[in-house]
Amino acid sequence: xxxxxxxxxxxxxxxxxxxxxxxxxxxxxxxxxxxxxxxxxxxxxxxxxxxxxxxxxxxxxxxxxxxxxxxxxxxxxxxxxxxxxxxxxxxxxxxxxxxxxxxxxxxxxxxxxxxxxxxxxxxxxxxxxxxxxxxxxxxxxxxxxxxxxxxxxxxxxxxxxxxxxxxxxxxxxxxxxxxxxxxxxx
Amino acid sequence: xxxxxxxxxxxxxxxxxxxxxxxxxxxxxxxxxxxxxxxxxxxxxxxxxxxxxxxxxxxxxxxxxxxxxxxxxxxxxxxxxxxxxxxxxxxxxxxxxxxxxxxxxxxxxxxxxxxxxxxxxxxxxxxxxxxxxxxxxxxxxxxxxxxxxxxxxxxxxxxxxxxxxxxxxxxxxxxxxxxxxxxxxxxxxxxxxxxxxxxxxxxxxxxxxxxxxxxxxxxxxxxxxxxxxxxxxxxxxxxxxxxxxxxxxxxxxxxxxxxxxxxxxxxxxxxxxxxxxxx
Numbered sequence: 001x002x003x004x005x006x007x008x009x010x011x012x013x014x015x016x017x018x019x020x021x022x023x024x025x026x027x028x029x030x031x032x033x034x035x036x037x038x039x040x041x042x043x044x045x046x047x048x049x050x051x052x053x054x055x056x057x058x059x060x061x062x063x064x065x066x067x068x069x070x071x072x073x074x075x076x077x078x079x080x081x082x083x084x085x086x087x088x089x090x091x092x093x094x095x096x097x098x099x100x101x102x103x104x105x106x107x108x109x110x111x112x113x114x115x116x117x118x119x120x121x122x123x124x125x126x127x128x129x130x131x132x133x134x135x136x137x138x139x140x141x142x143x144x145x146x147x148x149x150x151x152x153x154x155x156x157x158x159x160x161x162x163x164x165x166x167x168x169x170x171x172x173x174x175x176x177x178x179x180x181x182x183x184x185x186x
Numbered sequence: 187x188x189x190x191x192x193x194x195x196x197x198x199x200x201x202x203x204x205x206x207x208x209x210x211x212x213x214x215x216x217x218x219x220x221x222x223x224x225x226x227x228x229x230x231x232x233x234x235x236x237x238x239x240x241x242x243x244x245x246x247x248x249x250x251x252x253x254x255x256x257x258x259x260x261x262x263x264x265x266x267x268x269x270x271x272x273x274x275x276x277x278x279x280x281x282x283x284x285x286x287x288x289x290x291x292x293x294x295x296x297x298x299x300x301x302x303x304x305x306x307x308x309x310x311x312x313x314x315x316x317x318x319x320x321x322x323x324x325x326x327x328x329x330x331x332x333x334x335x336x337x338x339x340x341x342x343x344x345x346x347x348x349x350x351x352x353x354x355x356x357x358x359x360x361x362x363x364x365x366x367x368x369x370x371x372x373x374x375x376x377x378x379x380x381x382x383x384x385x386x387x388x389x390x391x392x393x394x395x396x397x398x399x400x401x402x403x404x405x406x407x408x409x410x411x412x413x414x415x416x417x418x419x420x421x422x423x424x425x426x427x428x429x430x431x432x433x434x435x436x437x438x439x440x441x442x443x444x445x446x447x448x449x450x451x452x453x454x455x456x457x458x459x460x461x462x463x464x465x
Contacts, residue, residue: 062444063415076444078262084215091444092216093257093412110215 002144002184003118004067004083005030006111008104008134010037010126012154014049016174017124021054021072023178028056029186030120032072035081035107037100037126047074063091075102083111100130108134117142122177124148126158136166146180149173189218189225193232197221200236205246208395209253211421220253227252251321255416258292260333261299261344262411263443268347269459270300272354274438275307278406284313285405289394289429290413291317294328294387295341299348300409301383302367306349310386316401318392325389331379335370341377394425399432406434412442419449426451433464 009017013036024032038046050072051058058072067073067087075081080102082090090110097103104123108131111119121138123131125148139145145168150156152173162168172180194217198209209217225235238245261267278284284304288297297317304310319325333341345364352358364370369378392400394413408429414422426447429439439455439462441447447455447462455462 060444062446063442064419064448079444082215090213090215091415092219092255093415093442094216094219094255095257 001118002030002120003115004033004111005120005122005181006033006035006083006108006138007122007124008035008108008126008131008158009124010104010128010130010155010158012125012127016148016177018050018053019174020178020181021050021056021058024055024181026055026070027186028070028181029184031067031069032056033067033081033083033107033111034058034072034074035102035104035131036074037102037104037128037130038077046077050074061089061091063089065089075107077102080106082106083114085114087114098128098130100128104131105134109137112137112141112143115143119143120146122146122148123159123162125153125155127155128157129161131158132161132165135162135168139166139168144169146170146172146177148177189222189232194218194221196232196236200239201246201250204239204243205250206396207246207250207393211395211418211424213416213418216255216416217253220255224249224252251323254321255412256292256321256324257412258295259338259344260295260341261348262296264344264347266411266440266443266460267299267303267344269461270440271303271307271348273458274407274440274461275304275309277436277438278309281406282312284309284407285403285434286313286315287401287405287408287432288315288317288387289392289408289410291319291325291328291389292321293324293333294331294389295333296409296411297328297387298331298367298379298383301386302345302349305367306362314403315387316403316405317387317389318400319389320391320393322391325391328387329384329389331368331384333377335372335375335377338377394428395421398428404432404434405437407438407440408433409440411440412445414441414445422447423449423451430454430464435464437464438462439464 047058047060056070056072060076061073079091084090119138121135121143123135135145147159147162147168149171150159153159201207291297304313349362350359367380454465
């Protein structure tokens, strides 16, 4: 039984994420944690854009907010998003890590420490190496790891970095990721 | 090496013994991460760090400075400044004085942003600005009012959005030259605030955990943005009590974009967009 899905992505991941959120059943039984880089000047409007087609609510959480199943939590622009024991979000304005804030590595690492083998970690298209270390942590702590097929990625740096660092469980294209998530039952 | 719960308690207790800093009610996850980072940066194990802290007062101050987070920028989160401009500051238009406290001001960008906005609204003369932080190094930087230019091009973007755009009609553009408030030197890579701004605020060292209100004043507006995310629930409530009791009736508290009042103090304020108004 899984307790959460965490997805990291950067350049080229927006459409993939939109399709995934659109295809989830409205009764999706897990929380979906999203850590996506965005362009510096596109700070607002992102959550709205993701919400339009999503079948579950997408929110930018507040600090110390309780994580609930069936909702997507998007790391707010310019904050790191951590997952804490007690199933809570914690935000931080600490320095960017590898030029990124939010840092996918930090979100993934803290989620892995909280959910351990009950976490599904997914890395999508992106133009830097953020997320590779975080996905390794998910794997090391017993979680299930998926990487978007680099052949399908608009920018393959991020997925290739992740694959280089970790023997992941599945390399899937978007359709396969969707099919996998749709199979998750409460 | 991973910092354990016991390590953290050992560190906090040592700090309490060798200084007046009490970090026992900081959010332990973020404190752990910061401590981890310090151990890595100094290449020390916990025992050596603690020994150094017992031997060297200056080292303790250094550690405390590195534990705290100092991120800030000019007009950070422009929507918040639009709210200040259109709905918060106009409430004080007819006041004789406006007292503003920037709690956790870091290197001062928020204080300068406020003064620039107040000046554009012709309210700077009657404003008194109090700015505090735990870290004296960042206060020194705040007093100087000199920032890097190349790293901070977003400052100018934010300035344009907040100061040059009419908040009621984003199509309307008012040309306010940067030189009215700061000088840009691309060779030296600096943004330097004008003297009439740097000499206005009162900057003081202050610890929200222990120091209460150090000014003989109450406040119309308190800004405390992205500070309480590092505090636990119990300390957050103490800080809300401090702010509430030192605000004038109808005074406003402005927290960070993603900070909210949870718990008992929520009932003592009304919401005005992102801000909290004392009932």
